[in-house]
Amino acid sequence: MASLLAAVVLSVYAGQKSRKQLRKLKRRMTWLLIKEKMKNAFSRPADIDRKTLTIILLAVLVLALVFISPIAALVLAIIGLILLLAGVV
Numbered sequence: 573m574a575s576l577l578a579a580v581v582l583s584v585y586a587g588q589k590s591r592k593q594l595r596k597l598k599r600r601m602t603w604l605l606i607k608e609k610m611k612n613a614f615s616r617p618a619d620i621d622r623k624t625l626t627i628i629l630l631a632v633l634v635l636a637l638v639f640i641s642p643i644a645a646l647v648l649a650i651i652g653l654i655l656l657l658a659g660v661v
Contacts, residue, residue: 627656 630652637645 623656 630648634645634649634652637648
């Protein structure tokens with residue numbers, strides 16, 4: 573994304589700026605890209621959405637029940653699907 577933005581900005585300025593100004597702009601864009609990557613690398617990951625967590629737990633329960641009681645797993649899967657599609661969870 574940043575490289576695409578840099579390419580667009582550089583192509584727009586190419587006809588208007590001198591080589592020295594373009595090199596300065598390239599260095600600035602590179603520095604901004606490095607800062608953004610470092611910021612993203614050290615930031616906390618986003619919290620898991622409640623719906624995502626519910627789906628993961630439901631899938632684990634269904635997989636566990638498949639080996640113990642396949643009928644109960646099927647019933648749980650259907651109930652879970654109905655609740656997810658209804659928007660209750």
